[in-house]
Amino acid sequence: MGGAGLKWIVMAATVALMVGGGARAAVPGVIPAPAHLESRSGAFVIRTGTRLLVPQDPRAARAARYFADLLQQTRGIRLATDESPAGHTAHSVVFRLDARRTVSSKTPSSTDSNAEAYAIDISPDRIVVSASDPRGLLYAAVTLWQLCTSGATQGDSAVVPSMKIVDSPRFAWRGLMLDSARHYQSPEFILQLIDWMALHKLNVLHWHLTDDQAWRLEIKRYPRLTSVGAWRVPAGAAAAADIDPATGRPRLYGGFYSQETVRRIVAHASERNVTIVPEIDMPGHATAAIVAYPRLASVVPAPATVTSNWGVYSNLYNVDESTFEFLQNVLAEVVKLFPSTYVHVGGDEALKDQWKASPHIQARMRELGVPNEEALQSYFVGRMGKFLSAHRRRLIGWDEILEGGIASDATVMSWRGIDGALAAAAAGHDSVLSPSPTLYFDTRQSADTQPGRENVVTLQDVYKFNPMPAALPVGQQHHILGVQANVWTEHIRTEQRVEYMTFPRAAAVAEVGWSAPERLDWTGFLARLPDQMNRYRMLGIHAYEDQIAGEPHLKRSSHDLRSCTNEIVLSLEDDAPLSGERAAFLVDIMNPCWIYPAADLSHVTGIDASVGQLPFEFQLGADVHIPKLNPPQTPAGELEVRIDGCNGERIAVLPLQPAVANNAVTELPAAKIAHRDGTHDLCMKFTQRSHDPMWVLDWVRLVE
Numbered sequence: 001m002g003g004a005g006l007k008w009i010v011m012a013a014t015v016a017l018m019v020g021g022g023a024r025a026a027v028p029g030v031i032p033a034p035a036h037l038e039s040r041s042g043a044f045v046i047r048t049g050t051r052l053l054v055p056q057d058p059r060a061a062r063a064a065r066y067f068a069d070l071l072q073q074t075r076g077i078r079l080a081t082d083e084s085p086a087g088h089t090a091h092s093v094v095f096r097l098d099a100r101r102t103v104s105s106k107t108p109s110s111t112d113s114n115a116e117a118y119a120i121d122i123s124p125d126r127i128v129v130s131a132s133d134p135r136g137l138l139y140a141a142v143t144l145w146q147l148c149t150s151g152a153t154q155g156d157s158a159v160v161p162s163m164k165i166v167d168s169p170r171f172a173w174r175g176l177m178l179d180s181a182r183h184y185q186s187p188e189f190i191l192q193l194i195d196w197m198a199l200h201k202l203n204v205l206h207w208h209l210t211d212d213q214a215w216r217l218e219i220k221r222y223p224r225l226t227s228v229g230a231w232r233v234p235a236g237a238a239a240a241a242d243i244d245p246a247t248g249r250p251r252l253y254g255g256f257y258s259q260e261t262v263r264r265i266v267a268h269a270s271e272r273n274v275t276i277v278p279e280i281d282m283p284g285h286a287t288a289a290i291v292a293y294p295r296l297a298s299v300v301p302a303p304a305t306v307t308s309n310w311g312v313y314s315n316l317y318n319v320d321e322s323t324f325e326f327l328q329n330v331l332a333e334v335v336k337l338f339p340s341t342y343v344h345v346g347g348d349e350a351l352k353d354q355w356k357a358s359p360h361i362q363a364r365m366r367e368l369g370v371p372n373e374e375a376l377q378s379y380f381v382g383r384m385g386k387f388l389s390a391h392r393r394r395l396i397g398w399d400e401i402l403e404g405g406i407a408s409d410a411t412v413m414s415w416r417g418i419d420g421a422l423a424a425a426a427a428g429h430d431s432v433l434s435p436s437p438t439l440y441f442d443t444r445q446s447a448d449t450q451p452g453r454e455n456v457v458t459l460q461d462v463y464k465f466n467p468m469p470a471a472l473p474v475g476q477q478h479h480i481l482g483v484q485a486n487v488w489t490e491h492i493r494t495e496q497r498v499e500y501m502t503f504p505r506a507a508a509v510a511e512v513g514w515s516a517p518e519r520l521d522w523t524g525f526l527a528r529l530p531d532q533m534n535r536y537r538m539l540g541i542h543a544y545e546d547q548i549a550g551e552p553h554l555k556r557s558s559h560d561l562r563s564c565t566n567e568i569v570l571s572l573e574d575d576a577p578l579s580g581e582r583a584a585f586l587v588d589i590m591n592p593c594w595i596y597p598a599a600d601l602s603h604v605t606g607i608d609a610s611v612g613q614l615p616f617e618f619q620l621g622a623d624v625h626i627p628k629l630n631p632p633q634t635p636a637g638e639l640e641v642r643i644d645g646c647n648g649e650r651i652a653v654l655p656l657q658p659a660v661a662n663n664a665v666t667e668l669p670a671a672k673i674a675h676r677d678g679t680h681d682l683c684m685k686f687t688q689r690s691h692d693p694m695w696v697l698d699w700v701r702l703v704e
């Protein structure tokens with residue numbers, strides 16, 4: 001820990017020194033890097049009262065006002081807008097829609113990359129911003145705002161060096177996926193996220209609206225999807241004990257987006273050139289819908305509660321005609337709400353156990369002439385594809401839709417690495433690259449103590465992702481539509497944490513998606529990053545900021561220890577307290593066991609520890625082996641400390657009894673350690689009678 005962080009800061013400082021103050025103007029803090037940038041001498045000074053010529057075309061006028069608003073919000077500079085048809089152009093900022101170059105495009109679509117192109121011409125007397133489409137003008141406004149927030153951002157003027165920028169994107173699809181099912185975010189947050197995406201020239205918000213743990217989209221025809229499916233009791237003893245006085249039962253967690261709210265969000269997204277691609281996941285990740293409407297189930301009895309465990313459930317929709325009708329009715333409302341060309345139907349992680357075990361499904365397969373369950377999923381997805389085609393939309397799904405055969409016009413979102421994209425391209429299909437773990441933003445950005453998936457995916461890892469796989473033949477490269485980062489929220493409970501996990505990694509994925517390969521330069525990106533971080537501060541984004549680790553000390557959090565094994569290591573948040581800060585624990589849920597490496601015991605007389613207890617809330621599937629428990633000596637169990645390996649001598653035992661009644665973390669009384677010389681690896685494990693709750697180490701401290 002800390003090594004990579006220190007490197008990031010030192011590297012940025014070195015680059016700043018190398019380019020120096022004067023040359024900084026040649027490397028303006030624009031992210032993503034523009035395709036062409038030509039520096040000139042002199043500069044245009046923008047200050048309050050500088051004239052802004054607003055175009056007549058109302059769509060183009062929006063871009064000019066957007067620029068003015070951003071400048072005022074972040075720099076306090078108020079421009080004088082001039083809306084007259086032929087305003088004076090002397091010392092002014094001119095936004096111009098160049099009608100001659102307007103690309104004819106009847107249906108706004110994120111795949112029209114010419115429409116996103118723009119030019120900015122800056123001389124000491126004038127700034128002229130031009131594009132052939134309002135979408136390009138919007139991005140010109142973003143770039144110009146970035147030029148006004150590069151370098152020194154103090155004072156009442158922005159000095160914009162003279163230059164010419166001609167810019168357009170490399171890829172049409174520059175996406176971010178937000179999982180609003182596992183945890184719910186407010187409509188206000190979604191609107192804000194869309195604004196922030198636009199400031200990165202990200203143009204697709206893939207909205208994961210349904211899953212096992214919730215259904216979040218109001219469907220008028222099926223109200224139980226949200227009245228039942230949008231609510232659950234969170235996992236854990238703390239939530240179970242949190243009784244709602246109105247019902248006498250545990251308080252429910254949840255929420256949903258009404259159609260009116262969705263229309264408001266979609267309209268706002270359209271103004272920011274963000275296409276919202278809704279995802280209705282099927283045939284798996286469907287528990288919430290099946291609980292709401294049990295006739296959709298593949299098993300009898302149908303699951304009865306929207307549960308709060310993470311992982312992969314075996315619940316699949318059945319394949320009755322009435323179920324297809326149900327899903328088509330849902331999609332009919334979805335396409336009315338979302339103008340996006342693409343509609344995502346999931347298709348991921350559909351374990352086939354229930355279909356295999358059901359005589360009814362097996363009979364239906366024979367009736368349909370479908371040879372196996374993979375082909376049944378293909379038939380299922382194919383029917384949805386036909387329905388969407390009939391509504392002039394296109395189906396996109398996770399790469400599992402390739403299995404068992406894929407409908408001819410389907411698009412693949414490659415998440416299990418990039419193999420899905422390669423297979424799709426070879427078969428003539430388009431794809432979007434969003435591989436785990438590199439573009440999974442629920443991974444942690446460093447080895448800090450935040451909750452998240454254990455893999456550390458740094459800013460540099462994201463930046464170095466190659467969106468054009470080397471194995472892809474040149475003739476198939478056009479099948480790569482672009483890139484997308486996915487913010488899954490099992491371990492991201494709050495909106496602030498969404499921000500923390502997303503930024504600044506979103507800046508890296510934005511540059512990978514937008515900038516030409518010859519513009520991709522990690523050192524150059526680092527040099528521009530301080531300006532971007534400063535913008536995040538001005539905008540109120542709670543971005544991750546790299547930290548320099550302190551000296552190792554005698555107290556180590558679970559994140560500073562080594563996991564004994566690396567089966568399923570997660571950084572899990574405590575389920576308590578219900579409000580306020582919660583601890584997070586790094587733990588291998590298959591084997592909660594930690595190593596304190598090379599502890600110098602020469603002066604150590606004892607050890608104490610803080611422990612938490614977590615609900616064992618994981619759907620691990622039938623194949624996963626849960627390890628044997630270590631039998632306790634006392635009814636409540638103990639934390640055992642062993643020396644020189646996990647089978648070594650037991651040198652301390654800390655009884656868990658003081659922690660039993662406390663759902664949050666508990667500091668256990670210290671245990672004595674007999675004197676030893678030298679350094680030793682310490683192994684820490686719990687003894688207990690059952691897997692639930694799972695005891696976890698918060699921190700351990702050697703006492704001298």
Ligand code: ACM
Pocket residue numbers: 348349398415
């Ligand atoms: C996925 O991560 N199940 C697409």
